[in-house]
Amino acid sequence: MIKKWWHDKVAYQIYPKSFLDTNGDGIGDLRGVIRRLDYLKELGVDIIWLSPIYQSPFVDQGYDISDYYAIAPEFGTMADFDELLAETKKRGMYIIMDLVINHCSDKHEWFQKALADPEGEYADYFYFRKGKDGKEPSNYRSYFGGSTWEPVPGTDKYYLHMFAKEQPDLNWNNPRLKKELFDMVNWWLEKGVAGFRIDAIINIKKDTAFPDYPADGADGLVSCTKMVEEVDGVGELLEELKKETFEKYGAFTVAEVFNMKEDELREFIGDDGHFSTMFDFSAAVLSEGDKGWHTGREVTFGEWRSALFESQLEGQKVGFKANIIENHDEPRGASRYLPSYAQNPKGIKMLGTTSVLLRGIPFIYQGQELGMTNCRFDSIEEYDDISTKDQYKVALEAGLTAEEALEAVARFSRDNSRTPMQWSGERNAGFTTGKPWLKVNPNYIQVNAAEEEKDAASVLQYYRQLIALRKSDSYREAFTYGEFRPAFEDEKGIFAFTRSTPEQKILVAANYGTGEQVLELPSGIKKLLLSNNAEIKSAGNRICLGSCDAAVLELE
Template identity: 65%
Template sequence: MKRKWWHDKVAYQIYPKSFLDTNGDGIGDLKGIISKLDYLKELGIDIIWLSPVYESPFVDQGYDISDYYKIAEQFGTMDDFDTLVAEMKKRGMHLIMDLVVNHCSDKHEWFQKALADPDGPYAGYFYFREGKDGKAPSNYRSYFGGSAWTKVPGTNKYYLHTFAKEQPDLNWENPVVRKKIYEMINWWFEKGISGFRIDAIINIKKNLDFPSFPADGDDGLVSCDKMLASAHGIGTFLEEMKHETFDKYDAFTVGEVFHLKEDELREFIGEDGHFSTKFDFSAHVLSYGEHGWYDAPALDFNRWRTALFDTQKADLTVGFEANIIENHDEPRGATHYLPAHARNEAGVKMLAATYFLLRGIPFIYQGQEIGMTNCVRNDISEYDDISTKDQYQAALNAGCSKEAALHACYENSRDNARTPMQWDNSLHGGFTTGTPWLAENPNYTKINVTDQLNRPDSVLSFYKELIALRKAPEYVETFTYGTFAAAYEDVDHMFAYYRTNEETGQRILVAGNFGTDTVTLPLEKPADRVLLTNGKTADVILTRNRESASLVLGSCDCVVLLLGQ
């Protein structure tokens, strides 16, 4: 495998609107990010993924872009952005932007021109199609509910939007559109960024016949995923984009890619793949309900462990995955992936260690490093997310009570990850001196950065140790390029695996006990050294004699062991 500059790096996602507000308007800004670069550097972060800061009406929190070349005034100015890039470079850090090119905002100049002349050239930048029998061209449901087709005023034409109606899909079949997108991408590279996280990229290839499919709901509609799954040839677009942009700048690119077929993995993240890496969503998709959040299944530990381990095994001879336990579109990992008995600092540390040392590029989402949790809301009006409001209504329509519908939102809402960053125990968690755009989680008085900076046994301190261990000269080769092998899969609620450097023979065991009972694990070899524990007990009890060696893990204990050779 060719070695790349990003292979041994640790990434951190910033959701700018909720990170830190410096002007009191209740919205985070670029100056807030700049002021915390030393905090992130000390944590051990190499790459920052910045969620969208482009000009936008914020129907979908900035993922509806009205001008790809401007910074939204809520976040600051282009000078602020240039300062951010410069300050990061001083610290040896890399910035990657969010690339949102499946769709734009309906306020974008291109779409406004298309509406003004539905038969003109700009209509060809989008998917304008004639209706059928006074109805939409086909029966697709958008991701945010309702038809994926909206009528163009004064015509019999409809435009396609797989997300909100304010997010018209761009027509990638049009070479002029592709050329303009590539020009924009390269413009940002010239400003000094190092790559992109690429949003909803699988959606860019459509089945141009736009056939209807059998409905999968009482609304007579079918998920737009059905149409997308019937499309073929996306690789041609992705390879062209890579050749025209990413390859020219030795860029780090991470794709938001769902539902890959097994034989497509190498095409996407192999040595010459479309992207450097992609996010592993194998765990996230386990929480999908058949009809929505209201019938989403509870997390099953064995299914979760198997999903992650299967991804690791599939990647071994192919490439690197980007490993996450949360992001701006998911609930908090400390709530979602931990059973009730483990929702404490020991459990959060255990979850951190077991995911972070998997093979691949670890991503941390803001607040994850202090164990931020889901947030209870008392009414749907307290949520801001378009998807949450749609899912709440879907639950009510299915006969759920208000309480049950709200609980589904508590479990699954994207707003769980979007509550303001909890910096200290002052008003609004130190996020703003004004009124935050989204109310903070009330537990900021107990879970915040300032408190944890002052405690050597805190979650934040543990993350620093964890990152330092992954980068330590003695172990970086094993954690970066070492193989993965599952361990103790027959032990109930045990999340354990080996990372092995096949050249040196160095072998490291990572193990976490997600159950309630103490477990004794026979070790294949005596341990040379305890590299890290979550400190729940007096380290970890190791027993050793001439004949055998074993490891004793209590509930929520985790350990990283260097095994003897």
């Protein structure tokens, strides 16, 4: 494996709108990020991923970009961004931007020009197609519900949008459009960003015949992912993107990839892959329902563990995956992956231990290091997220009561992770002096950074120790390049694995069950490196783990 500068780094995702508001308008801003850089440095963060901060109407929280070269005034100015870049560099940290190039906003200049002249050159920046038999060109359902096709006013044409109708898809078959995108990417890299998190990128390849497929729902539509899965050739576009942009700058790239074909992993994240890494969603997809969130299911510990282990073994053959517990599109991991008896500081530390020490790049989402959890919303009106509102509607149409539909979306809503960061026990969790754009989780009184700073046994202090261990001179090599191997798979409720080099063998073991477990280790214990319970007992080659205990051991 070719060693890269980012292999031993720890990344942290900031959702700027909810991070810290410095001007009292209820919306987080870039000055808030600057103000908390030392907090992130102390946590052990190297790479900061900023969710979109570009100019946008915010139909989909900034993933609908109206100007790729401008900072949204809600977040500040380009001068603020330049200051942020300079301050991160002073601290030896890196900024990566969110790159949203499958689609743009319908308010973008390109789309406005396309609408003004539906036969002109800008129309070909998008997919303008005539309808079939007086209906849409094909029967695809968008990610946010309803047809992917929206009428072009004053014509017999429609335009394609795989997400909201305000997010028209960009035509990657158009060389001029591609050049515009590549120039923009290089502009940001020239400015000094270290790379990008790349949004929904596999969607850029379309079957331009737009064939119909058998419906998969009562609405007569089929998920647009069907077309993505059926079409070949995305690799050629991704390789062109890499060669024209990232490769020239040694940029770090992490891709959001769903619906990848089997045996394509090496092409995506191998030594010469399209990207540096890609997120591991193997656990996140387990609970998905086939008809929407209301058909989502509980996932057993065994299948969750198996999915992660399988993904780890697959990944280490070719490159590095990016490991997550949660992000801005997922509910909070502490509420999703922990059984009710483990939804406490000890259990949250256990979950962090078994994630951060996996092979790959750990991505921590803001508030994860505090143990932030899902937030209870009292009505659908309290939610902001476009996807949550669509799924509530889907649940009602499926025959659920309003109460049942609200319960269904509460489990999976993206707003669970978008509630304001909990900095203190003061009003609005210290996030803003104004009215927060989204409800603050009421548990901020107990779960907040200021309280956890003072408590040596807090989740925050434990995360600092966990990251410090991963990056320490003594164990950095083992946790970066050490072989991953599952352990104690026959023991019920045990999540355990080893990270080994020829010189060291480290065991990470956690008890997700309710009863005490004694593990017979393959060799004696050289050193207990970290534990979430000071009372853990070990002797010789045995260790006793109580419910929610986690331990990191160097073996002889």
